[in-house]
Amino acid sequence: SLLSTGSPLSEEGFEFIYREIKDDLQLSSISGGSDINGCFALGNPMGPVYSGELQCRGLGMKVETFDDNGKSVINE
Numbered sequence: 001s002l003l004s005t006g007s008p009l010s011e012e013g014f015e016f017i018y019r020e021i022k023d024d025l026q027l028s029s030i031s032g033g034s035d036i037n038g039c040f041a042l043g044n045p046m047g048p049v050y051s052g053e054l055q056c057r058g059l060g061m062k063v064e065t066f067d068d069n070g071k072s073v074i075n076e
Contacts, residue, residue, distance in 0.1 A: 001025065001026040001027075001028065001043065001045070002017060002021070002025055002026070002027050002028075003028050003029075003030050003043065004027070004028070004029045004030070005029070005030050005031065005032075007029075007031075008029045008031075008052055008053060008054055009027070009029045009051075009052065010051075010052055011051040011052040014027060014051035014052065015051070026043060026045050026049070027043075027049060028042065028043020028044075028049065028055050029041070029043075029053070029054050029055070030042050030043060030054070031054060032058075038058065039058050040057065040058050040061040040063050041054040041055070041056070041057060041058065041063065042055065042056060042057070042058045043055050043056070044056045
């Protein structure tokens with residue numbers, strides 16, 4: 001496994017890792033913070049990985065995305 005943090009790893013970053021380091025590893029962008037002492041977005045070795053995207057929510061974490069109007073958006 002290789003984890004990237006700070007912001008979602010770009011598509012170019014995914015391409016570089018798979019081309020120059022190893023093409024069959026679990027590459028995950030993760031997100032969290034010291035204020036919560038944990039991660040709210042993680043990798044999952046059982047699920048698909050998409051370049052430039054965070055893979056899944058951490059277990060027990062209520063994570064939502066909102067549009068410009070403050071409406072929660074799901075599966076967009």
